Amino acid sequence: MLYIGSHTSYLKDKQLMGVVEESLSYGSNIFMFYTGSNQSTLRFPVNKEITKEAHELMKKNGIDKDKCIVHAPFIINLANNSDPDKYNFYINFLKQELERCIELDIKNIVLHPGSYTTLDRETGIKNIANGLNEALENIEGVNLLLEYMSGKGTEVGTSIDDLAKIINLLNEKTKEKVFVCLDTCHINDSGIDIGNFEEFLDEFDEKIGINKIKCVHVNDSYNAVGAHKDRHANLGYGTIGFDKLINVIYNKRLDNIPKILETPWINRNEKNTYAPYKYEIEMIRKKEFYDYINQK
Numbered sequence: 001m002l003y004i005g006s007h008t009s010y011l012k013d014k015q016l017m018g019v020v021e022e023s024l025s026y027g028s029n030i031f032m033f034y035t036g037s038n039q040s041t042l043r044f045p046v047n048k049e050i051t052k053e054a055h056e057l058m059k060k061n062g063i064d065k066d067k068c069i070v071h072a073p074f075i076i077n078l079a080n081n082s083d084p085d086k087y088n089f090y091i092n093f094l095k096q097e098l099e100r101c102i103e104l105d106i107k108n109i110v111l112h113p114g115s116y117t118t119l120d121r122e123t124g125i126k127n128i129a130n131g132l133n134e135a136l137e138n139i140e141g142v143n144l145l146l147e148y149m150s151g152k153g154t155e156v157g158t159s160i161d162d163l164a165k166i167i168n169l170l171n172e173k174t175k176e177k178v179f180v181c182l183d184t185c186h187i188n189d190s191g192i193d194i195g196n197f198e199e200f201l202d203e204f205d206e207k208i209g210i211n212k213i214k215c216v217h218v219n220d221s222y223n224a225v226g227a228h229k230d231r232h233a234n235l236g237y238g239t240i241g242f243d244k245l246i247n248v249i250y251n252k253r254l255d256n257i258p259k260i261l262e263t264p265w266i267n268r269n270e271k272n273t274y275a276p277y278k279y280e281i282e283m284i285r286k287k288e289f290y291d292y293i294n295q296k
């Protein structure tokens with residue numbers, strides 16, 4: 001079955017209800033959101049009543065809560081422990097995010113593994129594994145999904161090997177709770193042509209295991225294979241192209257795995273700005289590209 005949705009806004013007054021209403025307006029059957037700003041750790045308390053009502057609305061509309069995703073803010077960086085206070089702050093903040101997932105009854109959280117900055121890649125990998133062991137120690141019922149990154153700056157998790165190394169360093173209990181989130185823009189920018197996605201999955205299966213893939217972010221890219229840039233483009237308007245992305249979305253080995261769109265809003269800085277997701281989801285369901293940006 002196709003589980004398709006997008007990034008949505010979680011705001012203070014409507015919280016999860018706003019996320020569900022926005023998702024339904026796009027024709028989604030799953031969603032992803034940040035529990036506040038993606039660039040800060042400022043968070044407001046979860047309202048139980050709203051959460052309950054939102055879950056009722058999800059049930060009524062066939063949104064499978066177990067396939068929905070929270071995205072941790074970008075600023076959490078478990079790779080660099082050169083400032084122990086900061087490193088501990090990030091571990092503690094991640095714990096709070098995991099607890100918020102439990103309060104919101106959302107079972108998956110995506111995390112950027114982090115950047116090693118002044119350290120080196122192998123040290124970064126160890127720090128991430130140690131941080132995850134600590135953050136997940138007393139958490140049950142939430143999957144942590146490490147995102148495959150594009151290789152900007154000193155990012156870790158920019159190859160199957162990086163992710164395999166992190167997972168192999170986890171203790172047995174944590175290992176069961178840690179999964180992977182792919183991102184087609186990031187894979188492209190890391191140096192792999194999405195046209196060779198089957199070979200990519202073969203390698204992933206051999207080194208990590210395909211059952212560890214819990215989510216795929218579906219984005220086109222503004223940049224060439226291996227550019228290490230991470231600029232998402234709308235489906236069919238980038239260098240990957242619509243057909244290769246459709247092949248990922250409908251890949252048999254990833255059936256039932258949630259697919260999330262994180263493509264940019266159209267005319268972002270103008271008055272007539274709008275979300276692309278309704279159009280992209282329609283195109284995905286029809287498996288046919290349509291130039292909605294120019295023909296709308």
Ligand code: FE
Pocket residue numbers: 071110112147
């Ligand atoms: Fe991400």
Ligand code: FE
Pocket residue numbers: 147183217262
């Ligand atoms: Fe992503």
Ligand code: ZN
Pocket residue numbers: 183185186230231232
């Ligand atoms: Zn990205």
